[in-house]
Amino acid sequence: MAATPFTRPAMLRQLTEVPEWDVLVIGGGATGLGTALDAASRGYKTLLLEQSDFAKGTSSRSTKLVHGGVRYLAQGNIRLVFEALRERGLLLRNAPHVVTVQPFVILCYTWWQRFFYGAGLTLYDLLAGRYSLGRTTWWSRLTVLGHLPGLKPEYLKGGIVYFDGQFDDARLALNMAQTCAEQGGTVLNYMRVTALTKDMDGHVNGVKALDLESGQAYTLRAKAVVNATGVYVDEILQLDQPAQKPLVMPSQGVHVVLGKSFLPGEAALMIPKTPDGRVLFAIPWQDHVLVGTTDTPLHSISLEPVALETEINFILQTAGAYLQKIPTRQDVRSVFAGLRPLAAPSSETGDTKEISRSHKLLVAPSGLITITGGKWTTYRQMADDTVNAAAKVAGLPAIPCRTERLPIHGAIPAVTIPASSNSTMQRKQESSPPPALARYGSDAPHVLALQEAEPTLAQKLHPDFTYTLAEVVWAVRHEMARTVEDVLSRRLRVLFLDARAALEMAPAVAVVLAHEMNHDETWQREQVAAFEMLAQHYLPQRYEKKTVRIP
Structure with a gap:
């Protein structure tokens, strides 16, 4: 067709x-x-x-990781890890505008941990083979604190560094x-x-x-x-x-989003074993820090799952054990929950x-x-x-799969996966979009052209973000956005980054959507009201409304 x-x-x-x-x-x-x-x-x-x-x-509520699954390796699921590491490499090649290499640090407080995690992650690298993103290495205590200045230094021996992928899921x-x-x-x-x-x-x-x-x-x-x-x-x-x-037996995962000051630097933190045996990540994402996730069995499902108080507290308390600046409810910019469709076991168990x-x-x-x-x-x-x-x-004709080397929309031509295992996926791209529009990849020049053609569209939606009115117009015309939520939650990730800022942007977004889709003021008011109700689930504290004017 x-x-x-x-x-x-x-x-x-x-x-x-x-x-x-x-x-x-x-x-x-x-x-x-x-x-x-x-x-x-x-x-x-x-x-x-x-x-x-x-x-x-x-699919928009993940931990933003394209990864082989270090925890699955610890569980002995070699086949799943091997498959995932290969797919991780293909995604980095086929969608380089939304998938990037992310260094992770596992903190070591004993020399036994250095040996144990180092051996496991060396196997992780070997399983990746030619799709490796970089070789696992050891950082001294001072090097770890230099790359992760927000960490508590007490009892720290150093850290194991490995590489995985990060992406914008939506x-x-x-x-x-x-x-x-x-x-x-x-x-x-x-x-x-x-x-x-x-x-x-x-x-x-x-x-x-x-x-x-x-x-x-x-x-x-x-x-x-x-x-x-x-x-x-x-x-x-x-x-x-x-x-x-x-x-399916659904499981809920919760993430909280903090300001960048809690974990400055580009490296992510991986806590392989929390007090209850789970894995916790603290990841730099879109100039914020994403911390999660929980793993709570559920017996009912919803399009808008709500984080439990115990889940939020667990994340904040666990992160606070490692960070110099201990996060509180007042520090949380956004909190979101997602449901995992886990294949239900044949035995009666509640352990996900x-x-x-x-x-x-x-x-x-x-x-x-x-x-x-x-x-x-x-x-x-x-x-x-x-x-x-x-x-x-x-009974269709048998045609082999063609997606292994199929670039995803927006991909800017890039060099192949590196031959050297020491490389961290260095790429030479034919052209690079402006940093604020990098997520659009090859569409970035078209978004920029909108702003240049109509200077009023270059206005920012909020002083704390680079998003502009032109991006809302683009989302409606070329990305099938239909509602304020579509724009602020998934086309632009504001709701997941800062729920209060998203609420302040909602009226201006509604105006643009109504103009583009030929809706009246009643529709605008209904959209803003619906979004305000939705956004309450992403706020750890009650929202006090204030007005942001867009000329």
Whole structure:
């Protein structure tokens, strides 16, 4: 299929112009987008439907790491680590504008820790092979404190330094959706699947869907239907078989965001064993510090999970044991929770550490394909397996996966993964976007051109951030943003960085959206009110509203 312009009206037209899809994917998170991108790149007629916005759920709420999984290595899951390290290397090559190399330090307070962690991370490097990002090394006490000046120095012997990847999860998801469209696929947000349709033999042959913006209902035929809805997979499975046993046991992860002053420098901190046996990270991210995560079993799910008081306190107390400047509730800029779709165990257990992080692929007697589990880093491999299964179910021509060397939208041409294991992924790019717009990659000049064409659009949305009005316009015209939340939560990451600042930006964003989408002042007020209600979940303290004027 020819590329479809990345606008919602253009995508909607495809629903009536294509009589039957080869592959229909339900779910617009990492797994669903990866599956749709893989299918479209093979030439299959592909449609993806997401009930909310792309990456609204788990896929925008990660720890922002593209990693092999040091904790999985400690658990002996060599296969998962090996696969993830390879996929990490491919992501760095295919999406260099959103994925970067991040040095991590594991603090050592005994010489035994130096030996133990050093040996394990040397194996981590060996498993990465030619996809290594840099060689594990030892930093002395003074070197560690020089790179991480915010640490408490007491009893510190030094630190083990290793390298992993960091990324902007929501932007990568968006860029995957754009790449899918460039490959001829059709992707739609705010399109809820309400039912599965079946033929006389009971085989799934399509879905019924509702456009949440217009209220229009659609019946869409497809040769293969993929359930890639993350923590919601059981809901779709029950549309197929109402008596279906739960396939997923959700777990909640919480992160708090602090100011950069708590951990100055470019290195991240990895605490391999907290008092309750979990792993905690403190990571420099977009000029802030991201600290997390927790791992709390849940029995109910929500599109907007809320951090528990115990989770916030646990993170602050654990971080405070290592940082000179002890963080308090007043210091937290934002707190967010995400749900992990962990494959449910066969035994009765509430311990999420016992649950497999590997993905599971199931094909029901009806032909419904379900993919669940896994992690962001391995989305491409999960998609490969899923599309292979879909091709068999649908009787499609056997076409090999093409995503291993497929650049993601926005990628600026870069040099390949380094031959030297000492290198930290040095790249020579043909051109570099302005630092404030680097996340747009090859789209940055176009965003900049908007500002130059209309100087009023160069105005910043908030004095503490570089985001401009032009970026809101770009998000509406070229990134399928439909709401204030879409812009401030996922196109720009303000809600996840500083919830109070996001609240102050909301009215100006609503004005731009209304102008671009031809909405009235009532719509603007409703959008701001909805965003204010949403943002309360991201605030550790009650918000006191103040006005920020945008001319």
